[in-house]
Amino acid sequence: MDRYRKWAWGLGIAAVTAVTAFSVASWQANAAPAPNTPPGAAAEQPRVSDPRVGPEPATGTGSDPLTSSEVERARKIAVTTQLKAGAKDVTGAAGPEYLSAEVDTDSAGRRAELYFYDYRSDKLIKQVVDLGTGKLAGSFSAAKMQPPASQREVAAALDILLADPLGADLKDAYRTVTGKELAGKAGLVADAHVYTADPADTGARQCGKRRCLQLVVQTEDGHFIDVNHIIIDLSGRTAARLK
Numbered sequence: 001m002d003r004y005r006k007w008a009w010g011l012g013i014a015a016v017t018a019v020t021a022f023s024v025a026s027w028q029a030n031a032a033p034a035p036n037t038p039p040g041a042a043a044e045q046p047r048v049s050d051p052r053v054g055p056e057p058a059t060g061t062g063s064d065p066l067t068s069s070e071v072e073r074a075r076k077i078a079v080t081t082q083l084k085a086g087a088k089d090v091t092g093a094a095g096p097e098y099l100s101a102e103v104d105t106d107s108a109g110r111r112a113e114l115y116f117y118d119y120r121s122d123k124l125i126k127q128v129v130d131l132g133t134g135k136l137a138g139s140f141s142a143a144k145m146q147p148p149a150s151q152r153e154v155a156a157a158l159d160i161l162l163a164d165p166l167g168a169d170l171k172d173a174y175r176t177v178t179g180k181e182l183a184g185k186a187g188l189v190a191d192a193h194v195y196t197a198d199p200a201d202t203g204a205r206q207c208g209k210r211r212c213l214q215l216v217v218q219t220e221d222g223h224f225i226d227v228n229h230i231i232i233d234l235s236g237r238t239a240a241r242l243k
Contacts, residue, residue: 066103079096083139087120090117096118096119097152109131111131112129119234154192157192157213160232177223188225190215196208201242207231214232229241
């Protein structure tokens, strides 16, 4: 073992000596002025690129993803006076619930496709905005279409569950996992799946026609709280136990 250490140490000293000699030689070579360098000219200093990400552009080009500025502008155009007056969001306020936006890759120009859910009619609404002209280029709606939930919808579903008698199931499960009492939403991390009723489902038959979520709840340190048996009907603002 001592012999190995001496060999390794000796190799390290030799390597350091060789590197030092090479570095000194390289420094001397670089320090010497090049044949064509005018006397007194400063040597070019090494450059380090800035690792920080530059500012997001206001607009994209072609089929690039929508920028945040484009989404904000498109949303203002998409929610027309008529749509705002006739639709309701997940809280019951006037106007549709915004879900998502994407660029229309099939369009010759640059267009945004925005998706909303109208909780008054239980319909998915698609608004197409021409970003070049700043005008609404198309409007569509369909029933029984349930895209993934937004974070606002997930938060609303958790609020509905906590206010419902079935919230006791969540509190019991939380106590079992953590040994503590649940105090509001603090300490919970929630996500959700959109729920569509099965033919034999007697607990939430309306789900699919109406907007329903099945919550996935965790503690901040990653422990799952089992509430898979509870379905939140966002359209009716109620909770139901699957049977």
